[in-house]
Amino acid sequence: MKKKLIWTVVVLLLIIGIAGKYIIDRSMIFTGYAAKNLASGLFIAERTQESLEAEDLKFSLVSLASNKVDYDNRVVFSNFLGFGKQTAIYRQGLGVCLVSENDNIEELKKEKLELSSIPDSLALKAWPRGDRLSNKIQDYFDTLKLRQAIDNAFLKGNTRSIIVAYDTIAMTERYAEGFSKDSKILGWSMTKSIVSAMIGLLNKEGKIDINKAAPIEEWKNDDRKNITTRSLLNMTSGLKWNEDYGDISEVTRMLYEESNVSKLAINQPKAYPPDSIWYYSSGSTNILSEIVKRKFNHIEDYWNFPYENLFHKISMYNTMMETDASGNFVGSSYTYATTRDWTRFGLLYLKNGIWYGDTILSPEWVKFTYSEAPNSNGEYGAQFWLNKSGQKLPDAPPDVYYADGYQGQRVYIIPSKNLVITRMGLTIKKDFDYNKMLAEIIAAMK
Numbered sequence: 001m002k003k004k005l006i007w008t009v010v011v012l013l014l015i016i017g018i019a020g021k022y023i024i025d026r027s028m029i030f031t032g033y034a035a036k037n038l039a040s041g042l043f044i045a046e047r048t049q050e051s052l053e054a055e056d057l058k059f060s061l062v063s064l065a066s067n068k069v070d071y072d073n074r075v076v077f078s079n080f081l082g083f084g085k086q087t088a089i090y091r092q093g094l095g096v097c098l099v100s101e102n103d104n105i106e107e108l109k110k111e112k113l114e115l116s117s118i119p120d121s122l123a124l125k126a127w128p129r130g131d132r133l134s135n136k137i138q139d140y141f142d143t144l145k146l147r148q149a150i151d152n153a154f155l156k157g158n159t160r161s162i163i164v165a166y167d168t169i170a171m172t173e174r175y176a177e178g179f180s181k182d183s184k185i186l187g188w189s190m191t192k193s194i195v196s197a198m199i200g201l202l203n204k205e206g207k208i209d210i211n212k213a214a215p216i217e218e219w220k221n222d223d224r225k226n227i228t229t230r231s232l233l234n235m236t237s238g239l240k241w242n243e244d245y246g247d248i249s250e251v252t253r254m255l256y257e258e259s260n261v262s263k264l265a266i267n268q269p270k271a272y273p274p275d276s277i278w279y280y281s282s283g284s285t286n287i288l289s290e291i292v293k294r295k296f297n298h299i300e301d302y303w304n305f306p307y308e309n310l311f312h313k314i315s316m317y318n319t320m321m322e323t324d325a326s327g328n329f330v331g332s333s334y335t336y337a338t339t340r341d342w343t344r345f346g347l348l349y350l351k352n353g354i355w356y357g358d359t360i361l362s363p364e365w366v367k368f369t370y371s372e373a374p375n376s377n378g379e380y381g382a383q384f385w386l387n388k389s390g391q392k393l394p395d396a397p398p399d400v401y402y403a404d405g406y407q408g409q410r411v412y413i414i415p416s417k418n419l420v421i422t423r424m425g426l427t428i429k430k431d432f433d434y435n436k437m438l439a440e441i442i443a444a445m446k
Contacts, residue, residue, distance in 0.1 A: 027084025032256030034065035035078035039088035095322030136170035149440035157432030161339040184336040188405030195331035196383035200365040233382040234373035238272035260326040262290035282332035289331035316341040346411040346420035370401040395439035
């Protein structure tokens with residue numbers, strides 16, 4: 001009996017030791033997630049530490065992180081029992097970045113981007129060029145059915161906001177308690193669609209040919225030299241990549257251990273011939289962000305590029321793209337914007353890239369955006385998701401294409417219905433029925 005007890009204790013200690021090592025080995029992932037998202041939530045979204053830790057950070061191993069906030073210097077420190085120490089700092093106009101022991105924190109704190117202030121006229125101009133709403137939504141929807149559809153979407157999945165916009169003519173919106181039209185919400189991978197637009201801006205200016213080899217000097221003398229910018233946009237580069245967020249992988253190393261997200265992605269070896277296979281890769285998007293960056297001689301011009309040429313031209317004044325410690329926009333993951341601004345971005349695509357007579361993106365680029373990527377089974381375009389296969393959204397029109405972000409961030413563009421539907425949330429994948437939401441909203445149209 002005594003021997004059996006000893007063996008039981010030994011086995012339990014072994015299990016605890018293995019589990020402890022597993023957690024410690026991966027602590028940089030969840031402490032990095034905690035530090036970065038707590039700092040951004042505090043200093044960009046202007047939420048409280050209590051709400052962020054009780055909601056956004058309360059899942060999986062992330063909830064094990066211990067967080068300390070230096071409000072005066074806008075710095076967050078996270079660790080797990082002294083392991084996986086991570087530091088996140090906020091910089092004006094550039095957002096939050098994780099810093100490593102090799103980064104000069106004091107120098108990073110000095111970096112800033114002076115963004116244009118929100119014009120006073122925004123409150124006076126009609127939506128979407130401004131924030132003044134009309135009651136025209138009733139001209140296009142049965143408002144009782146529409147209200148019921150939106151009510152249903154708030155019943156499950158921790159929905160935080162929904163906007164239904166008919167053309168640029170009318171829209172209606174609803175927010176969960178604690179959120180409003182002024183709340184900046186992290187779009188996660190919807191940022192990828194913004195990076196696609198940035199490449200589209202360069203394409204319009206004749207500064208890039210997406211069908212030529214990607215302008216990455218590091219690839220010119222090896223077997224990656226034939227990877228095109230188009231292949232990166234389509235997620236068919238063939239570069240080695242693992243998008244597993246729950247373990248040590250290329251994507252978690254990139255986001256939580258590297259000061260330069262683009263460098264790690266660029267250094268990946270070739271695994272398949274370009275365009276021979278499709279798989280999702282956040283690394284591809286950060287390479288695209290680096291391609292944009294290398295078009296500018298000064299880092300400040302790169303930082304200003306999306307604001308001057310995209311966001312502020314379509315009244316997205318409540319939007320911030322975040323950079324890493326080396327100054328790259330983290331195009332795979334980090335843009336905060338109000339739900340209205342996310343909807344404005346969708347409306348630009350609904351209007352084929354033309355904003356009240358100003359061609360921001362060429363119609364040809366928009367068409368390319370929702371053209372099927374090779375071997376994607378009709379589910380992916382150029383940093384946007386498609387509904388051509390109808391597998392994910394069987395009751396929605398096949399022409400739906402959309403920006404898609406972690407935890408339920410969506411901007412659906414539906415040309416055949418002249419609609420943009422934006423939904424933001426904090427959702428476990430199976431807790432919300434996106435197909436039902438779209439079907440019910442569309443069914444409410446007159």
